[in-house]
Each structure stands twice: as structure tokens, then as C-alpha cells.
Amino acid sequence: xxxxxxxxxxxxxxxxxxxxxxxxxxxxxxxxxxxxxxxxxxxxxxxxxxxxxxxxxxxxxxxxxxxxxxxxxxxxxxxxxxxxxxxxxxxxxxxxxxxxxxxxxxxxxxxxxxxxxxxxxxxxxxxxxxxxxxxxxxxxxxxxxxxxxxxxxxxxxxxxxxxxxxxxxxxxxxxxxxxxxxxxxxxxxxxxxxxxxxxxxxxxxxxxxxxxxxxxxxxxxxxxxxxxxxxxxxxxxxxxxxxxxxxxxxxxxxxxxxxxxxxxxxxxxxxxxxxxxxxxxxxxxxxxxxxxxxxxxxxxxxxxxxxxxxxxxxxxxxxxxxxxxxxxxxxxxxxxxxxxxxxxxxxxxxxxxxxxxxxxxxxxxxxxxxxxxxxxxxxxxxxxxxxxxxxxxxxxxxxxxxxxxxxxxxxxxxxxxxxxxxxxxxxxxxxxxxxxxxxxxxxxxxxxxxxxxxxxxxxxxxxxxxxxxxxxx
Numbered sequence: 001x002x003x004x005x006x007x008x009x010x011x012x013x014x015x016x017x018x019x020x021x022x023x024x025x026x027x028x029x030x031x032x033x034x035x036x037x038x039x040x041x042x043x044x045x046x047x048x049x050x051x052x053x054x055x056x057x058x059x060x061x062x063x064x065x066x067x068x069x070x071x072x073x074x075x076x077x078x079x080x081x082x083x084x085x086x087x088x089x090x091x092x093x094x095x096x097x098x099x100x101x102x103x104x105x106x107x108x109x110x111x112x113x114x115x116x117x118x119x120x121x122x123x124x125x126x127x128x129x130x131x132x133x134x135x136x137x138x139x140x141x142x143x144x145x146x147x148x149x150x151x152x153x154x155x156x157x158x159x160x161x162x163x164x165x166x167x168x169x170x171x172x173x174x175x176x177x178x179x180x181x182x183x184x185x186x187x188x189x190x191x192x193x194x195x196x197x198x199x200x201x202x203x204x205x206x207x208x209x210x211x212x213x214x215x216x217x218x219x220x221x222x223x224x225x226x227x228x229x230x231x232x233x234x235x236x237x238x239x240x241x242x243x244x245x246x247x248x249x250x251x252x253x254x255x256x257x258x259x260x261x262x263x264x265x266x267x268x269x270x271x272x273x274x275x276x277x278x279x280x281x282x283x284x285x286x287x288x289x290x291x292x293x294x295x296x297x298x299x300x301x302x303x304x305x306x307x308x309x310x311x312x313x314x315x316x317x318x319x320x321x322x323x324x325x326x327x328x329x330x331x332x333x334x335x336x337x338x339x340x341x342x343x344x345x346x347x348x349x350x351x352x353x354x355x356x357x358x359x360x361x362x363x364x365x366x367x368x369x370x371x372x373x374x375x376x377x378x379x380x381x382x383x384x385x386x387x388x389x390x391x392x393x394x395x396x397x398x399x400x401x402x403x404x405x406x407x408x409x410x411x412x413x414x415x416x417x418x419x420x421x422x423x424x425x426x427x428x429x430x431x432x433x434x435x436x437x438x439x440x441x442x443x444x445x446x447x448x449x450x451x452x453x454x455x456x457x458x459x460x461x462x463x464x465x466x467x468x469x470x471x472x473x
Contacts, residue, residue: 045076066101101150101167106124114424126355142154158456175225217241299322342364
């Protein structure tokens, strides 16, 4: 049922909005029964047998999307009556796991308004071009800290309790406060402001539970929790993650100090290192490794430097296919019409055939070498050339104001999505990665919003002490 719409066509009414609530309940009931009777007499779609409707709904969930399923249920009262409701039950139940969003990214409004303040998020599906403006429920003092496969991870500003929200069904999953464990392993509020998280589906169990893994850029702590736990626990206390990928229900990452791909969750005690990265690129600290899923396979993109005798060094990219079973990397010379969007917090793979403004068989990589220089590198895998598009090549030393062409392109939005800190602040990456001192009001606004996040103190540290680790290198 998915429709291929232009990427930025006028959006439909936000999910949760509309005029369905107008009028009196009795009038709606009589009108609904009358329409259903007329449909049954005329032999329309509403008269389909219930078992056939359920068969179609199951097929939609397998081949389509949760939004398609919700649209199917809204066709008529008969179809709603014979299909399970999508807005009931906990997010950890088996039914809600079948309704998980997949392939959706969140677009930044670019107006310096956080999504939790706007109480709305614009979701975009690159594979179909569908765009939906989703109205969020009352977040009640929560802050959006991460996006994981379309699910929103919220952090309560006062208690630091973590909540996972399904934006389309509004199902939630509540987890314990993270502050008691966070104070022991990190303690800095700035690290908590940069918190990132992933929602992992546990190995098939009777309760089909899901777990949440959290990490904090700039620190070596990786924590995890599930709804039945009273506290967060530590998986690693000596690993700083670099690029993280949720792949087939498991969490993988590269690190800053090791030339290996690490299975973060579930932690592997016997074989903690899944795939070794070749050492032909030199010191791992001089390279940058990115994990990205593309067409159902895991890719590793390596950004390294090539040194020549009579010419200055230049940036190059190498792409590998990751075979987790054999623990092997296979070089890839071409990715077809795909384009890899590599960011600080996540990576994407999109088809350039759907977006004329994006170059196929190429890599878009956001970078920031110095405090005053950042931008996006466009690397062609066919020619091997690397360039910085003029709109993104920002040298900020002498700039007094930011000039940007609007409306933003889809590439602008995808790069911002891959750099979560800017997205969470409602700012486009290529404009506001480094905020100029002249933007006094904007900086004041961000400081005020960040000050709302508190780390509560108590005697939890005396009771728990140093958190245990499931695995430590």
C-alpha cells in the first residue's frame, strides 16, 4: 500500500490529528453502521470477509510498513474490527514488535526548535519518498536523546528515567533512571547531554522483550537495561565507540583505539572481536571507520589518508563487505546507484535513483578537523576523486553570519540526521555544527535548554558501588 510520493510533497495531516473527533458519538455510530450496511449491500471493499482482511493485513506487515497497516485499519469500521489494534499494549510485547517502524529517518526542521518542544517530528522514508508529520503525545518533561530504527528514546529531565516511544502507535517502554549508574561511570552532565542509544530486540524468547543500550560520546562507558531491571548495568567501561550499527537485532561498533569490529550487544565473551580490519591503513587512530547497512548487508567504510612522495596527502575511502560468520572483509569497488551518508552518530545508505540531487556510487562524509572548520566531503568511488560541495565547505574563521540556500535539499537533511546532536537541537549540521559567538541569543537558548537536564543525587552510589560489567576487555 505504500505510495511513491515526491520527497518533499505537501505532507498529509499529522498522525493523531484530524477531524475524526468532531460530532456526537451517537451520530457517528449510526452513520458508521449505515455506511457499513450500504457497503455490504453493494459488495464494496468493506464487505470483504474477515479472514481475508486479516490475511491482507498480515501480508502488509510482512512486505509493507507499520504506517501501511495503520492506514489499512482506518479504511472502515469492519476492517478495524477484524484486525488487532495498533495502539494498545506495551512496546515490549510480541504484537508491538511486529509493528516496529523500519527504514524511517527523522528530518530536522532547521528552526532551532527541539522536537520535544515542538511535540512533532517529520519522518521520511528514503525507500519510498513518503513523508509524515507525526504529532507526539505530551512528553511530560522528557528530552529526545536518540533515534533507533524509527523509535524515539526519551530521557526525563528531572529523574533521568528512560522511555522508548513508538511515534506511530504511541506505545511506550519504560526503563529505570540512568543517573545512579551514570554518576559512577561518567558523572559529567555534558556527557549525558550527548547520550546516544539503540533499541535491540532480544534473542527470541517467550516474552519477546527488547533491551536498550546507551553510550556517551567522549566516555568509555556502555550501559544497558531492560524494563524488568531496577538499575542500568555496564557492558564496557574501557571502550569508546566510534561508529555504531544496529544490524539484525544485534549492535556492532568500531572503536577509536582498535582496528576491529566489535559486537557490543549481546556481548560475546568468547569472541568479542567479530572481524579484524586490515592494518594496511596504518595507525587506527589516524583513520575513521563507519558501519552502514546497505541492501541487507553490512558495509565498512574506511576513511584514510594516502601519502605520496612528491604530492601532499589526500583523503581516500575504501569500502568492504563484512562477513560476520567467516570474520572476513571483502573489498567493494562499486556500490551501484547507492550513496553512503556517513555521520558522527549514524550512517545511511540511500538509492540515488530516487533522488536526482544525490550522486550514486559515492560517499558523503561529514567532517570537522578543527574548531573552525567543518563540512561534508563527497567522494566518488568510480573516479576516486574527493571534493567538498561549495554549500557545505564552511571555513568559519572570518564568517560573521551563515548563508544557506533554502529550502534544504534532501542531502542536507540526511547529513543532519546522521549527526544527532545538531538534529536534536533543531539545527542543520552544515549551518550550525560550530555556533558563532555572534549568535548570542541562540547560545543562550541552548544553555537554558541544557540546564533543564538534571542529574539527581542520592545514596544509590553507596548502595551499588561500581557497576558490574558483562564483559571487559
